[in-house]
Amino acid sequence: MFKGIDHIGIVVRDITSALPLFQEGMGLKLLGIEVIAEDNVKVASLAIGESRIELIEPIKEGTPVFRFLEKRGEGVHHIALRVEDAKEAIGRLKEAGLKPVEGRSQTGAMGMEVAFIHPRSCHGVLMEVCEELKPRGKREDGHL
């Protein structure tokens, strides 16, 4: 079911001041920075082998990632595992007793289809299941 670790999400206070350590210090290639408006975060994606590191900065007070930062400080926020088919994977994980987080964004950074598993059902780990969208030509709205 799982093809690998897609990325590790790390909450940081400020992406601009965190990036030099990851880019120059650690030599990771920046793939892009984007705002996920639905989750009120800004995300910088850095390549590491076949995986990524996501630096996540909350952009609005009182939102889940903002509260995570207030309560726990900077650090690992979630891990994301790559699957062929997100819907099928979530079905199987629910059968195994894992509980999806309802009402969360269905499209994450890098245009991936995503779903989240609640940490209370998964040993304290906020787990994202993500499915790489296949290239499918240019859409009418101009996005790939």
Added chain:
Amino acid sequence: MFKGIDHIGIVVRDITSALPLFQEGMGLKLLGIEVIAEDNVKVASLAIGESRIELIEPIKEGTPVFRFLEKRGEGVHHIALRVEDAKEAIGRLKEAGLKPVEGRSQTGAMGMEVAFIHPRSCHGVLMEVCEELKPRGKREDGHL
């Protein structure tokens, strides 16, 4: 410098009761369970693509992983990045301002050479740098 994510270390209260979720529920293959005496932990390694998930159970009160579990509960404990040469990588990371954790085990699960970077220098992330040991016959000092 970094070849990929080697593993994600997750602290659990009890490996035996956590394993069925990861093995049967998530379909991950168990590679082995071992005791790292120096760190006072038991570690179960599960394969996911070219990476691993490590479930880590403290086996002695008052030790760092035991205190992590007491303070923060179950959850992600560290992330481990794979390098060609651990010593060279640590040298470069020190130049970049990252601080190694002194006095930690130099051999981790799966017989890897490892070093840890202190979370205070790395945005709250305990980062392990690990080097896969190549098969190279017996060395003169008796180590493999």
